[in-house]
Amino acid sequence: ETGVTQTPRHLVMGMTNKKSLKCEQHLGHNAMYWYKQSAKKPLELMFVYSLEERVENNSVPSRFSPECPNSSHLFLHLHTLQPEDSALYLCASSQDLSTSGKRYEQYFGPGTRLTVT
Amino acid sequence: SQQGEEDPQALSIQEGENATMNCSYKTSINNLQWYRQNSGRGLVHLILIRSNEREKHSGRLRVTLDTSKKSSSLLITASRAADTASYFCATDMINQGAQKLVFGQGTRLTINP
Numbered sequence: 001e002t003g004v005t006q007t008p009r010h011l012v013m014g015m016t017n018k019k020s021l022k023c024e025q026h027l028g029h030n031a032m033y034w035y036k037q038s039a040k041k042p043l044e045l046m047f048v049y050s051l052e053e054r055v056e057n058n059s060v061p062s063r064f065s066p067e068c069p070n071s072s073h074l075f076l077h078l079h080t081l082q083p084e085d086s087a088l089y090l091c092a093s094s095q096d097l098s099t100s101g102k103r104y105e106q107y108f109g110p111g112t113r114l115t116v117t
Numbered sequence: 118s119q120q121g122e123e124d125p126q127a128l129s130i131q132e133g134e135n136a137t138m139n140c141s142y143k144t145s146i147n148n149l150q151w152y153r154q155n156s157g158r159g160l161v162h163l164i165l166i167r168s169n170e171r172e173k174h175s176g177r178l179r180v181t182l183d184t185s186k187k188s189s190s191l192l193i194t195a196s197r198a199a200d201t202a203s204y205f206c207a208t209d210m211i212n213q214g215a216q217k218l219v220f221g222q223g224t225r226l227t228i229n230p
Contacts, residue, residue, distance in 0.1 A: 004157065031216065043160075043205065043220040056217060090159055094216055098219055106218060108159035 006091050006109035013081065014117055018075040021076040021112045023091030032074040033106065034066060035090040043090070049074060050096060081116045088113050122221050123206055129227040136193040138224040141186075146154030147209045149182055150218065151191050154203045163191075163204075196228045 004025045034046040039088040048056035049068040063085075068093050074091055092106040101113065124139045140149070148167045152160040166173045166182045166189065173180045179192040193200055203225050207218040 002161065004159070006159075033216075040222075042222045045217060045219070048217065090155065092160075096216060104216075105162035105165050106160075106216065107162065108152075109158070110159045113157065 002107045002109065004093055004107050004109035005088075006112050009110065010113045010115075012115045012117060013078070015081055015083070017081075018077070018079040019090075020078065021089055021114075023073055023074040023075075023076075023109055025091075025093040025107070025109075027093060027095075027107060029093040029095045029107070031070050031094050031096045032068060032071070033092040033094075034074065034076050035092065036113070037088040037090060038086075047076075052077060056104060078114075081114075083116050086114055086116045123204070123224045125224060126222065127225045127227070130196060132196060132198055132228050132230050134196055136196050136200070136226055136228075138191045138204050138222055138226070140189045140191070141208075142189075142208045142219075143187065144208075144210070146184075149189050150207045150209065151178075151180060151182075151189075152205045152207060152220075154205065154223070160205065163202060174215075193226075198228050198230050200226060201228045202226060 007022045008080040031050045035047050036044045036046055045058055046060045047066040052068050063080050088111045090111045091109040094106040095104050122134045122141050130136055148165055150165045151163045153163055154160045157187050164175050166180050166202040177194045182189045205220050205223040207220045
C-alpha cells in the first residue's frame with residue numbers, strides 16, 4: 001500500500017449521470033494530482049493542487065471538476081461524460097518544498113477504472 | 118508534444134537475464150523518475166535521479182542520466198518473473214510549488230520463467 005487510497009475502484013456510469021471520484025492520502029503531503037490513463041496513450045496530467053490551491057489545469061473539459069477541500073482529500077466530480085472518457089483515473093500525492101528546490105517522488109493510488117456507457 | 122519516450126515499447130526476456138529500457142526527453146529537467154505499473158494498478162516509484170547526477174543504484178536497479186543527450190536508461194539485473202510490468206520514465210518540470218511530471222508511453226516488460 002502506498003498510503004493513497006481511491007474510491008470507488010470501479011465505476012460504470014451513463015452519459016447523463018453525475019458521480020464523484022475520491023482520493024485520500026495519509027502521508028502528510030501538500031500536493032495532490034489527478035491523472036488519466038487511457039489505453040495506448042501516455043499518462044495525462046489533469047489537475048494539480050498545491051497547498052489546496054489549483055496550480056495546473058491541463059485544458060481538461062469542464063465535465064471534469066476537481067475539488068480539494070483540504071490537503072488530504074481530492075475529489076473529481078464527473079457529469080455528462082462521453083464514452084471516450086472511459087479510462088483509469090489515478091490520484092497521486094507528493095511533498096513539494098518549493099523554497100528548498102527539492103523534488104520528491106509521487107505516490108499513486110490504485111486508480112478508479114471508469115467506464116462510460 | 119510528449120516529453121518522455123521509452124524505448125523499446127515492449128521487451129520480453131528470460132528470467133535471470135538483464136533488462137534495459139531507455140528514455141529520451143526534449144527539454145531541460147529538474148530530475149527524472151522511473152515508475153513501475155502492474156496491469157491496471159497504480160504506479161509505484163522506483164528511483165529518482167537529479168539533473169546533476171549521472172548514475173544511481175537501488176538494489177537490482179541501475180539508472181543512468183545523460184543530460185547532454187537528454188536520455189536515461191533503466192537496467193534491471195537478474196530479472197525475475199515478478200518484474201513483469203510496465204515501466205515509465207517521467208520528467209519533472211517545475212511549476213510553482215508542485216511537480217508537473219510528464220510521463221512517456223512506457224515499456225511493457227515480460228519476464229518469461
